[in-house]
Amino acid sequence: MDTQLRTFEVFHQSKRGEPHVHVGAVHAPDAELALMLARDQFARRLDCTSLWVVPSDQITATTPAQAEAWFEPATDKSYREAAGFPMRDIIKKAENWSK
Amino acid sequence: MNNTQNVALIARLFSLADDEFLLGHRDSEWTGHAPLLEEDIAFSNIAQDEMGHALMWYTILHERFDQPAPDRLAFWRAADQFHNATLVELPRGDWAFTIVRQFLFDAYEQARNDWLRRCGYAPIEDAARKLAREEIYHLMHSQGWVLRLGDATEESHRRMQAALDLAWPHALGLFEPPAGDEAFGAKLPEIQAAWRAAVEPRLVQATLTIPGAATAIGGGRLGAHTPHLAELLTDLQKVARLEAPEAVW
Numbered sequence: 001m002d003t004q005l006r007t008f009e010v011f012h013q014s015k016r017g018e019p020h021v022h023v024g025a026v027h028a029p030d031a032e033l034a035l036m037l038a039r040d041q042f043a044r045r046l047d048c049t050s051l052w053v054v055p056s057d058q059i060t061a062t063t064p065a066q067a068e069a070w071f072e073p074a075t076d077k078s079y080r081e082a083a084g085f086p087m088r089d090i091i092k093k094a095e096n097w098s099k
Numbered sequence: 100m101n102n103t104q105n106v107a108l109i110a111r112l113f114s115l116a117d118d119e120f121l122l123g124h125r126d127s128e129w130t131g132h133a134p135l136l137e138e139d140i141a142f143s144n145i146a147q148d149e150m151g152h153a154l155m156w157y158t159i160l161h162e163r164f165d166q167p168a169p170d171r172l173a174f175w176r177a178a179d180q181f182h183n184a185t186l187v188e189l190p191r192g193d194w195a196f197t198i199v200r201q202f203l204f205d206a207y208e209q210a211r212n213d214w215l216r217r218c219g220y221a222p223i224e225d226a227a228r229k230l231a232r233e234e235i236y237h238l239m240h241s242q243g244w245v246l247r248l249g250d251a252t253e254e255s256h257r258r259m260q261a262a263l264d265l266a267w268p269h270a271l272g273l274f275e276p277p278a279g280d281e282a283f284g285a286k287l288p289e290i291q292a293a294w295r296a297a298v299e300p301r302l303v304q305a306t307l308t309i310p311g312a313a314t315a316i317g318g319g320r321l322g323a324h325t326p327h328l329a330e331l332l333t334d335l336q337k338v339a340r341l342e343a344p345e346a347v348w
Contacts, residue, residue: 004135026137029251033243039236040141 008034009059011052012042020052031055103279108220109164110182110277114320115215115223116156117183118273120173121328122204123149124335128191141240145201148233155226163222174339178329179322182277186269188319188328195248195258196265202241203270203298208234210293214286242301249305256306263302264310271315278321 004027011020023042028034034053043051062070100108126146133139157169166172181188186204191197212234215227248255274291276284302309318324339346 027135028137029247033247036240036243037135037137037141040144041137044144 005029006034007056008038008053009056010034010038010042011054012046012048013050014047016049020050025056026053028053105164107277107280107282108223109160109166110280111283112156112160112164112223113182114184114277114280114283116153116160116172117181118187118204119149119156120153121181121183121331122187122201123147123153124331125187125189125191126197126201129197134194142197145237145240148237152230152233155230159222159226170339171344174336175344176332178324178332181324181328181332182320182322183324183328184269184273184275185316185319185325185328186266186273188324188331189265189269190327192262192265193258195255196262198241198244198248199259199262200266200270201237202245202301203266204273205234205238205241206297207270207273207290207294209238210290210297213293214283214290218282245301245305245307249302249307259305260307263307264313267310268313268316271313272317272319275315275317275320 006029007025007027008031009025010023012023013020026034026037026041028037031053035051038051038053039048042048123146126142126149129139130143130146131139133142153173154169157166157172160166160172161168167175186200189196189200192200208230212227212231216224216231218224218227245259248259250256271291274287274294276287299309
């Protein structure tokens with residue numbers, strides 16, 4: 001028998017206005033207790049303004065097998081990236097020079 | 100402050116400090132053994148909180164009433180010099196007993212602190228205000244488990260009811276007045292009524308039966324304890340007593 005109950009993913013906000021960031025998961029019988037336990041695992045030593053918990057099975061995720069088709073471009077598309085602008089190299093050079 | 104007031108406040112502070120100290124120790128016995136990893140961390144945290152609260156009360160005794168330093172009070176007193184209610188000295192038992200005891204105690208603290216915050220002695224009022232925040236969380240935590248374990252499975256219900264039957268008479272002993280503290284003593288019936296009003300609906304909601312006919316097991320506030328306290332102290336004080344009392348850690 002599984003004695004470890006369900007899992008809930010924990011999202012932590014360190015400052016008002018900041019995004020909630022995924023920090024880990026907790027075992028708990030339900031959301032209310034998950035929130036309480038999340039407080040002890042993740043909010044006791046970190047600055048915290050807000051916590052979310054979400055049942056792990058409520059998250060729909062890509063699988064590792066999908067990663068290639070979904071995330072790796074077949075051809076070079078770096079020209080589409082903002083980071084591709086020539087200004088980046090100029091700024092980098094200036095930064096390195098000042099070091 | 101006259102001498103009668105002094106005696107009363109010292110008795111009050113020892114009852115507050117010793118309850119928290121011994122419950123903190125019993126709670127710490129779960130570190131590494133709690134039923135869930137998350138709960139292990141949460142409960143160890145609560146144990147440390149209780150120890151921290153005990154330290155606050157012992158510090159007031161030391162600094163304002165010329166009592167020995169907190170470490171001396173913790174490690175160099177015998178069982179009959181402790182003024183805790185017997186509830187907190189009982190062995191940790193199973194998880195059901197731990198949760199039921201914690202719940203009954205957390206609710207007592209909340210009801211009691213409502214009065215301590217305006218009891219007329221500023222250092223106690225200040226400390227009670229400072230502790231309030233942690234106490235709210237403690238009660239939420241223990242109440243959360245009481246409500247879930249009360250009717251989760253046949254086994255959890257059976258264990259919770261057995262725990263309540265064992266803890267209840269000792270919990271009533273929390274309301275035994277400390278010797279010489281008439282102001283606190285006069286308030287305790289009112290505090291007990293507030294406590295009952297807080298815990299009874301929750302226990303009923305958790306499908307548990309309150310042992311209505313039980314009578315209070317007292318004596319703890321006056322230094323009369325179960326044999327469990329002496330056993331606990333032997334364990335707790337063992338390391339400190341390897342050294343001379345003056346040793347600094």
